[in-house]
Amino acid sequence: MADHDGTGGVRPLTLAWVGRHLDIGERVVKTEALHGGITAEMRRVTVGRRDGGTRDLVLRTFVDAAHAEDSLNRERGALALLAGTGVPAPGLVAVDHRAVHCEYPSLLMTHLAGRTVLEDAGVEARVPLLARQLVAIHAVRPAPAERPPQYVTLTTADTVVTPKGADAATWAAAVDVIRGPAPPYEGRFLHRDFHPGNLLFDMPPPGPAALRITGIVDWAAASxxxxxxxxxxxxxxxxxxxxxxxxxxxxxxxxEAGGVPAAASSERLYWQVRDALAFSEEVQQVSLSWRGAGRTELTARIVGERLDAYVTSLMDAPG
Known part of the structure; x- marks a missing residue:
């Protein structure tokens, strides 16, 4: 989804900065606000070329600069690292992580073709593609100096919000899982926000059999x-x-796709439960985002009920 606004939606200093990173004879002819971004403003920037054609870039702007420098540095590093790896990430064009040239910290990158696909129909065909793509991301082996910063987790046993109507004993047991220290692990390059909303798909005729992932976006949490x-x-x-x-x-x-999870089921459970419990603090925000993307039936109540059912299934699983 996008709102067309000419070039007026991009602030003057930022627009001038974008212009300095275009090829000779190119100019910005249109910008569009892209919906779905939570931590930053996202805009498609249409660039007019000398031959009369156009090309698109994407501008990420952090109006709230609280975590902008860290996020932009993570994304800059990830995009540079992924260039030429076969992982379909945007190409880095320019970054101003401290707002030296722009009104706010900003990053300019190439635009990838495709669209997000969030509907239930066809999920069975998309899940294997997601899995294979995540295996490819984890197969990237950066040199120690090129590794992104260590992952962070903000949820604690004291911040978990038990959904209304959930079984208190089950959730208490789940919270106990994350009270202890994190299990040992072998480090990997992580997207850190890998989910269907950050993947772009192309599905040309004749249908789902031709489905493919054309892009993975939002590397601002790379870890x-x-x-x-x-x-x-x-x-x-x-x-x-x-x-x-x-x-x-x-x-x-x-x-099944070749990914290598933790060897012990208890260690896998720790990470699964930790991530699920983190969503307990964001049910309203997550449901609002998905409704804005077209899944209007996903109210906070339904999302909360599904979270409860998922946590329960994790805690009930054998082993």
Whole structure:
């Protein structure tokens, strides 16, 4: 989705900065606000070329600069690292992470073709693609100096919000899982926000059989940490977006695709539960975002019920 606003939606200093990173003879002819961004403003920037054609870029602007520098540095590093790897990420054009040239911290990158696909129909065909793509991300092996910062988790046992009507004993047991220290892990390059809303798809005729991922966006949380953390995050998103069973299934499909999760089931459970409980603090925000993307039936109540069912399934699983 996009709102067309000419070039008036981009602030003057930022527009001038964008212009300095275009090719000779190019100019910005139109910008569009892209919906779906939570932590930053996202705009498609249409650039007029000398030959009369156009090309598109994407501008990310952090009006709230509280975490802008860290986020932009993570994204800059990730995009530079992924160039030439085969992982379909945007190309880095320019970054002003301290707002030296722009009104606010900003990053300019290439625009990727495709669209997000969030509907329930066809999820069984998309899940294997997601799993294979996540395996490819985790296969990237940066040199130590190129690794992104260590992962962070903000949820604690004291910040978890038990959904209304949930079984208190089950949730108390789940909270106990994350009270202890994190299990040991082998570090991997992580997207850290890998879920259907950050993937772009192309589905040309004749239909789902031709479905392919054309892009992975929003690398502002790129991290170094356990592969299970990325897997768990996608599991929770699939559970809330489609059905709790898909959350459980994605972990299996990831392993079938060649992914290497933690060896012990207790260690895998730790990361799955930790990510699921983190969503307990964001049910309203998550449901609002998905409704804005067209899933109007996903009210906070329904998302909360699915989260409860997913947590319960994790705690009831054998092993």
């Amino acid at each position: 170094w940490g356990p592969a299970d953390l990325d897997v768990a995050h996608c599991c929770t998103n699939l559970a809330l977006l489609h059905d709790p069973a898909w959350g459980v299934r994605f972990a299996e499909v990831y392993e």
